[in-house]
Amino acid sequence: MSEAPWPVVAVLGAGGLIGQEVAARLLEAGLLVVPVARRLSAAQQAAWSDKAVVTPIVDLDTAALADLLRERRVGIVVNALGLLQDSGAERADEVHRAFVGRLLEAVAAQADPPLLVHLSIPGREAEDGTEFSRTKRAADRLIQAASIPYAILRPGFVVAPAAYGGSALIRALAALPLDLPRRESGRPFAATDVGDIARTVRVLAERRREGERHRAAVWDVMERKPGTVGSVVAAFRRRFGGPRPRLRLPGWLMTLGAGAGDWASCLGWRPPIRSTALREMSRGVEGDPGSWIEATGIEPASLDQALARLPATVQERWFGRLYLAKALILGTLAAFWCVSGLVALLWAFRPAMAILTEHGFPETLAFWTTLVTALADIAVGVAIAVRRTSRLGLLAGLVVSLGYWIGATFVAPGLWLDPLGPLVKTGPAMVLMLVALALSDDR
Numbered sequence: 001m002s003e004a005p006w007p008v009v010a011v012l013g014a015g016g017l018i019g020q021e022v023a024a025r026l027l028e029a030g031l032l033v034v035p036v037a038r039r040l041s042a043a044q045q046a047a048w049s050d051k052a053v054v055t056p057i058v059d060l061d062t063a064a065l066a067d068l069l070r071e072r073r074v075g076i077v078v079n080a081l082g083l084l085q086d087s088g089a090e091r092a093d094e095v096h097r098a099f100v101g102r103l104l105e106a107v108a109a110q111a112d113p114p115l116l117v118h119l120s121i122p123g124r125e126a127e128d129g130t131e132f133s134r135t136k137r138a139a140d141r142l143i144q145a146a147s148i149p150y151a152i153l154r155p156g157f158v159v160a161p162a163a164y165g166g167s168a169l170i171r172a173l174a175a176l177p178l179d180l181p182r183r184e185s186g187r188p189f190a191a192t193d194v195g196d197i198a199r200t201v202r203v204l205a206e207r208r209r210e211g212e213r214h215r216a217a218v219w220d221v222m223e224r225k226p227g228t229v230g231s232v233v234a235a236f237r238r239r240f241g242g243p244r245p246r247l248r249l250p251g252w253l254m255t256l257g258a259g260a261g262d263w264a265s266c267l268g269w270r271p272p273i274r275s276t277a278l279r280e281m282s283r284g285v286e287g288d289p290g291s292w293i294e295a296t297g298i299e300p301a302s303l304d305q306a307l308a309r310l311p312a313t314v315q316e317r318w319f320g321r322l323y324l325a326k327a328l329i330l331g332t333l334a335a336f337w338c339v340s341g342l343v344a345l346l347w348a349f350r351p352a353m354a355i356l357t358e359h360g361f362p363e364t365l366a367f368w369t370t371l372v373t374a375l376a377d378i379a380v381g382v383a384i385a386v387r388r389t390s391r392l393g394l395l396a397g398l399v400v401s402l403g404y405w406i407g408a409t410f411v412a413p414g415l416w417l418d419p420l421g422p423l424v425k426t427g428p429a430m431v432l433m434l435v436a437l438a439l440s441d442d443r
Helices: 017-028 042-051 062-071 092-108 131-145 166-174 194-209 229-240 251-265 275-283 290-296 303-308 314-346 349-358 363-385 387-411 413-417 426-438
Strands: 008-012 033-037 074-079 115-119 150-155 157-159 191-193 216-221
Touching (some): 017 033, 017 042, 017 194, 033 042, 062 074, 062 092, 074 092, 074 194, 115 194, 131 275, 157 166, 157 194, 157 303, 166 314, 194 290, 314 349, 314 363, 314 387, 314 426, 387 426
Parallel strands (some): 074 115, 157 191
């Protein structure tokens, strides 16, 4: 008698930290996986080829979601979608509560409703003080009230080979000789090996394969003995060979950084240091994995065991050192171009025109040339500051800089010998833009 086939597993949010690893590990284990994401990196697209579905998943209505599940004959849906904080047009309530509501209707509409495996957050509801945690908990309540099979997994701080958001921030802190403020450093912070999440889904798939159709579980998926935020950073520092901490960050600086992160999120960026992240860190991460261990038979990996599976190579140290520097580089370039344009527009307009007229430009042409170049500088700076146009802004900055070099060489070659070096200094700025382009990928 032949074995029953594995259920098809649709991983929603397969482009993210958890979704990517769950999809990849289930595929390695021989399961049928459908990675679903709004966008995939070139490497993810190459690895999954025609298995992947690239679609604005959060924007799909109930009918479109139901069609996706039906057409792919999905037996398990893993929902790894999440949004830390409202950013641009994206809203946490839409990603967490509203989308889950439509997904539940789509699941219930199937002839054989698939098992919904939902990634949530640990902790007590009374401690929920952010829109992130409140909307996550609202989604949990919707799932528990629905008449479908489900398993809500509540991981702690997820340790994975990839780094994004909070996990990237921890690596960056481990690469710096800095300690967190005492309040944040001492909060409980249970870790979760991403492999334990994938193993949990595999166990559920095995039971689905054996005929289980009724499941209602809420599990804390994390190590048995949680550490603190400070001990987690220290463990990463040991693993990757970071420097011994010599300074402790003051709390006000963390608050200032969170405010800057909130402002950057309005421009489309998703910095790891934002007010929501700081409040969630201050709350801590803890739970009771006992029921999960008993139900699945999985012995959770400790933080040290999870870290031992990560490569400790030079590229890891480079990433940690460059992660926070990326924001500094982009912010510096955006300010450089905007200030340069504003100075030329408001204070140095006449002197700039004079340089052109001295070299034979008619006054009208000198006026418009100065105005256009000043506005171009400001446009480049604004483009670099906005996430959606940042890469285009950097490329435009390189083109404009080359144009200035070529134009000045023909029109006013004496500027190369100017004591203040306005043209010479453009070279390092161009190199910095090339560095920013090299660091432009988030995932």
